[in-house]
Amino acid sequence: xxxxxxxxxxxxxxxxxxxxxxxxxxxxxxxxxxxxxxxxxxxxxxxxxxxxxxxxxxxxxxxxxxxxxxxxxxxxxxxxxxxxxxxxxxxxxxxxxxxxxxxxxxxxxxxxxxxxxxxxxxxxxxxxxxxxxxxxxxxxxxxxxxxxxxxxxxxxxxxxxxxxxxxxxxxxxxxx
Ligand SMILES: CC(C)(COP(=O)(O)OP(=O)(O)OC[C@H]1O[C@@H](n2cnc3c(N)ncnc32)[C@H](O)[C@@H]1OP(=O)(O)O)[C@@H](O)C(=O)NCCC(=O)NCCS
Numbered sequence: 621x622x623x624x625x626x627x628x629x630x631x632x633x634x635x636x637x638x639x640x641x642x643x644x645x646x647x648x649x650x651x652x653x654x655x656x657x658x659x660x661x662x663x664x665x666x667x668x669x670x671x672x673x674x675x676x677x678x679x680x681x682x683x684x685x686x687x688x689x690x691x692x693x694x695x696x697x698x699x700x701x702x703x704x705x706x707x708x709x710x711x712x713x714x715x716x717x718x719x720x721x722x723x724x725x726x727x728x729x730x731x732x733x734x735x736x737x738x739x740x741x742x743x744x745x746x747x748x749x750x751x752x753x754x755x756x757x758x759x760x761x762x763x764x765x766x767x768x769x770x771x772x773x774x775x776x777x778x779x780x781x782x783x784x785x786x787x788x789x790x791x792x793x794x795x796x
Contacts, residue, residue, distance in 0.1 A: 629712050632660065632667035632679060639676045640669070647695035649730075650756050657681075665692070666716055670709050678705050680713040682725070687782065689717045691727035706739055714771065721782030723773050728764035730755050737765065745769045 632640065637657055644651045660667050660681050666689070670678040678696035682689045691713065696705045717725065728751060729736050745767040754764030773781070 626672055627708065628671050630669050630671055632657070632669050632681070634658070634661060636669060636676055640679055643676070643678065643695050643697045644693075646698050648693075649758070652693065660692075666713065666720075668709060668713055668716065670696075670705060670712075672700070678709050680709040682713055682717060684717060684720050684722060684785075687721055687723045689722040689725045691725055707743075710739075710743055714769075718771055718773065719781060720785040721773075723771055725769045725771070727767050728754060729767060731763040731765055740767050743769070 637654055640657060641651075641654055644657075663683075666680075666682040666684055668680045669676050670680075676697075677700045678694070680691070680694040682691045694706060694709060694713070696709070714725065725745075727740070727745070729740065731750075746769070747765050748768050749766040751764040751766060753761035755762040
């Protein structure tokens with residue numbers, strides 16, 4: 621991708637919420653509320669923003685639970701889609717999760733969301749199941765497909781990264 625130097629990542633903060641809500645409303649048929657994003661900040665989830673020339677153009681939010689991560693939301697502003705931005709975000713999210721000791725990522729995607737399904741398949745996510753009527757629609761409900769990806773970590777790498785992550789958590793807990 622050309623012009624990569626124009627992009628950077630940052631952690632979602634309260635002052636980013638207006639723009640993030642704008643992207644969310646343009647991206648999801650039943651958008652999250654602002655309260656959901658506030659919960660993500662307060663819970664210290666892995667909340668990554670992609671910034672181009674000081675403007676947020678996408679975000680990726682995941683929970684991290686020991687060796688497992690749940691990718692809750694990834695969205696790119698429509699003007700910036702199909703230009704490799706989602707890929708940048710997903711790579712960053714996976715790399716950061718790996719550093720924290722994550723080996724398996726889970727996510728749900730709407731049965732009809734063909735672009736996102738292609739996106740995950742290209743990134744080696746495998747469809748391992750279906751949640752019947754998982755998503756609310758303006759009318760009715762829609763099934764959710766469960767996708768998962770196993771990231772290869774050597775057992776030594778996994779233990780050392782997890783220990784480091786756990787130690788950092790303990791230190792933060794003691795400070796709090
Ligand atoms: C899914 C989403 C995040 C992808 O971001 P993006 O920036 O458009 O994706 P990228 O340009 O990085 O594309 C990466 C790959 O995804 C697939 N892909 C992306 N857009 C696609 C499209 N319109 N049709 C088919 N495949 C597509 C392709 O395999 C593509 O690789 P390629 O460029 O080598 O062909 C974006 O479409 C989006 O925000 N959608 C709305 C929100 C959403 O549905 N999120 C997922 C919820 S589970």
